[in-house]
Amino acid sequence: MRSDMSDKLIHFTKGDDEESAYQNLRSIIAQRTIWGSHNLIKGAHVCVCFSEAPLASLQNGLQNSDFYSKYSLFGILTSKEHVFSLGGRPVIYQPDSEYGQLTCENNWRHMRYEPPQTDLSWEREWRLKTEGFQLEASVTAIIVPDTDWEQRLIADDEKHQRWQTMQYSQIMEETLAVQYEESFPWTVIPLNSP
Numbered sequence: 027m028r029s030d031m032s033d034k035l036i037h038f039t040k041g042d043d044e045e046s047a048y049q050n051l052r053s054i055i056a057q058r059t060i061w062g063s064h065n066l067i068k069g070a071h072v073c074v075c076f077s078e079a080p081l082a083s084l085q086n087g088l089q090n091s092d093f094y095s096k097y098s099l100f101g102i103l104t105s106k107e108h109v110f111s112l113g114g115r116p117v118i119y120q121p122d123s124e125y126g127q128l129t130c131e132n133n134w135r136h137m138r139y140e141p142p143q144t145d146l147s148w149e150r151e152w153r154l155k156t157e158g159f160q161l162e163a164s165v166t167a168i169i170v171p172d173t174d175w176e177q178r179l180i181a182d183d184e185k186h187q188r189w190q191t192m193q194y195s196q197i198m199e200e201t202l203a204v205q206y207e208e209s210f211p212w213t214v215i216p217l218n219s220p
Contacts, residue, residue: 035076035106035114035152036169037095037159047098048175052182055168055212060102060159068125071134073153078106078116081215099171099217106152108165114154119147162212171217185212 027033028086037060041047054060062072081103119139120130130138134155170176 032080038101051100074159076152101169103167167213
């Protein structure tokens with residue numbers, strides 16, 4: 027595959043700072059769901075958004091110094107094929123004046139494109155029209171900035187598992203409660219690994 031192409035899609039988390047973006051990532055992992063939004067989607071359709079930017083080009087995240095970039099270095103990586111099979115498609119970059127040319131079945135894919143004032147094509151956006159995208163460990167990986175964040179994510183998950191076991195042991199025998207513990211099923215990819 028060409029180096030400027032990718033067979034993966036990434037949903038980057040947002041946050042006011044690294045900690046809030048990390049907590050958003052942990053919430054997605056805990057719920058095993060990326061919840062859809064209608065933010066910046068004409069027609070108020072609810073979608074989950076991804077970028078098809080190649081992983082090798084993202085060592086600093088999905089950044090563009092010419093435009094406000096709200097994305098962190100935390101995200102969910104999945105296969106383009108999987109999202110496509112669920113109905114996900116690349117957005118259609120076009121002026122707002124052309125929105126009416128899209129059918130009702132496709133107008134959720136519209137993204138305003140009126141350069142030089144409005145040009146978000148660098149995001150290489152894909153959308154999946156859904157209330158929520160379910161994470162599956164077989165086709166999903168977790169993106170973190172570096173190995174320090176990877177270690178923290180795994181340690182935080184282990185703490186959460188111990189807390190859950192303690193909660194379960196209040197309503198059932200502890201040996202049974204331990205059986206409900208899950209190992210961390212996700213592949214973690216640090217963007218800036220040494």
